Amino acid sequence: MKIASSLNVSPRITSRVERNGSRIIDNPAAAQEAICESTVTLGSAIYGDNLKAIVLTGSLARHEGTCRPEHGFWTQFGDAEFLLVLKEEATLPLANELLNLQKKRQSELLNIGVKCAISLAAVHPAYLRRLRPHIFAYELLVHGRVLWGEPVISLVPPFSSTEIPLEDAWRLLCNRMIELLEVSVMITDDNHELPKEVFYKLLKLYIDMGTSLLVFVGAYEPTYAGRAKRMQFLEKDKDAVKDCPLDLARFTERVVACTRCKLSGGDRLQLAELGWDSNSLGLWETAIADARSLWRWELSRLTRTVGAYAEDRPTDDQLMITLMQKQAIGQRVRAWLSLLRRQGWRRSRLKWPGWVWHALRASPRYRIYSAATKLLFQLPSWVAQGHEANSREDELLLWLPIRSSSLAVIQSDWRQAAAEIAWNYHEFLVGTQA
Numbered sequence: 001m002k003i004a005s006s007l008n009v010s011p012r013i014t015s016r017v018e019r020n021g022s023r024i025i026d027n028p029a030a031a032q033e034a035i036c037e038s039t040v041t042l043g044s045a046i047y048g049d050n051l052k053a054i055v056l057t058g059s060l061a062r063h064e065g066t067c068r069p070e071h072g073f074w075t076q077f078g079d080a081e082f083l084l085v086l087k088e089e090a091t092l093p094l095a096n097e098l099l100n101l102q103k104k105r106q107s108e109l110l111n112i113g114v115k116c117a118i119s120l121a122a123v124h125p126a127y128l129r130r131l132r133p134h135i136f137a138y139e140l141l142v143h144g145r146v147l148w149g150e151p152v153i154s155l156v157p158p159f160s161s162t163e164i165p166l167e168d169a170w171r172l173l174c175n176r177m178i179e180l181l182e183v184s185v186m187i188t189d190d191n192h193e194l195p196k197e198v199f200y201k202l203l204k205l206y207i208d209m210g211t212s213l214l215v216f217v218g219a220y221e222p223t224y225a226g227r228a229k230r231m232q233f234l235e236k237d238k239d240a241v242k243d244c245p246l247d248l249a250r251f252t253e254r255v256v257a258c259t260r261c262k263l264s265g266g267d268r269l270q271l272a273e274l275g276w277d278s279n280s281l282g283l284w285e286t287a288i289a290d291a292r293s294l295w296r297w298e299l300s301r302l303t304r305t306v307g308a309y310a311e312d313r314p315t316d317d318q319l320m321i322t323l324m325q326k327q328a329i330g331q332r333v334r335a336w337l338s339l340l341r342r343q344g345w346r347r348s349r350l351k352w353p354g355w356v357w358h359a360l361r362a363s364p365r366y367r368i369y370s371a372a373t374k375l376l377f378q379l380p381s382w383v384a385q386g387h388e389a390n391s392r393e394d395e396l397l398l399w400l401p402i403r404s405s406s407l408a409v410i411q412s413d414w415r416q417a418a419a420e421i422a423w424n425y426h427e428f429l430v431g432t433q434a
Helices: 026-048 095-110 125-129 135-143 166-187 196-216 223-238 246-265 281-303 316-325 330-341 349-359 362-374 379-386 391-397 414-428
Strands: 053-059 066-070 073-086 116-121 147-148
Touching: 026 053, 026 066, 026 073, 026 116, 026 147, 053 135, 066 349, 073 196, 095 116, 095 166, 116 125, 135 166, 135 246, 166 281, 166 362, 166 414, 196 223, 196 246, 196 281, 223 246, 281 362, 316 330, 316 349, 362 391, 362 414, 391 414
Parallel strands: 073 116
Antiparallel strands: 053 073, 053 147, 066 073
């Protein structure tokens, strides 16, 4: 199937086909093209006349995706993100249907030597028309690429980057922290070097810590490279972030170094100021500390709690509870209805009473964020101490909308809690603004 030219791949470097018909992927551009082609083929075959367009978003659409050879595969780091835009009268697929499609596509890509996590979201055109200013919508407007179908990106109402809500930047920070938490189950106190999966998520966390900070000071850019340059300018204008608790010079160096490493496909950082190896456990610990400092600084501005507590130092829980209380009941109810639709009305009916109780207090997103940050911020000390399981993990899980029955028990400790949090994140938060 012919797809729109979205990756600007030269004919000289597209994948080759052997005489027996099997495809050979011999360079990263060909691997990324294969990811797009296979997703278009599957999506159009399954949804047929109900499909209006397939749109590529994220780093692949910006030409900033990282793909390199690893263990016999071309490995795409980070998700390849696609929007399936269905006609208004078509029924949107449930979350588990999309998850099965993602797994099918990933399995078929492995057969041609490409390893990539696929992220699919299904929407109606009305979703695009109703998009309000936020980071995803802005990047979709500026860099989204229609691979197949009608030019649906034109349906998104135009807006400027300065209209992006501050909470959206804080949510981005929370999402990246959960993604780091998810892979941190690989870490033990015996690690001398970070597992590559942890290192990659750490890069993304630092890059988007920079993104989040830039939104808060009105200096957002939609590309990794553009943000790194803005961070360097921001370092010279300390008045813009004079009350930020981060060491801005050190923080900027890390954001820039992580950006260069991500764009080059490297596996080591160049950080002269670090007193330890740049891929060691120390970098992971410092990244979590920096993320917590930025998370608190941003949250105190969202909740306007500066000076509201003794010694101007509200606890993490106080900040989160204040944010939950500021959320309108209508927003909470709509968020729980979105979760209900994703789960299926009949399949989830036994959970309705508990969800009604939760809806009166906080949205699913805030509950998942609360559980994730409570766990992530404790991890460095727990890993160092060889933390044993106790009631604290069970208390964290009470914050989650659902306990997954599909997850194998890893260990009865924080790693199981991290897996449950990550499952809820992917099931209910990825691909939605609810």
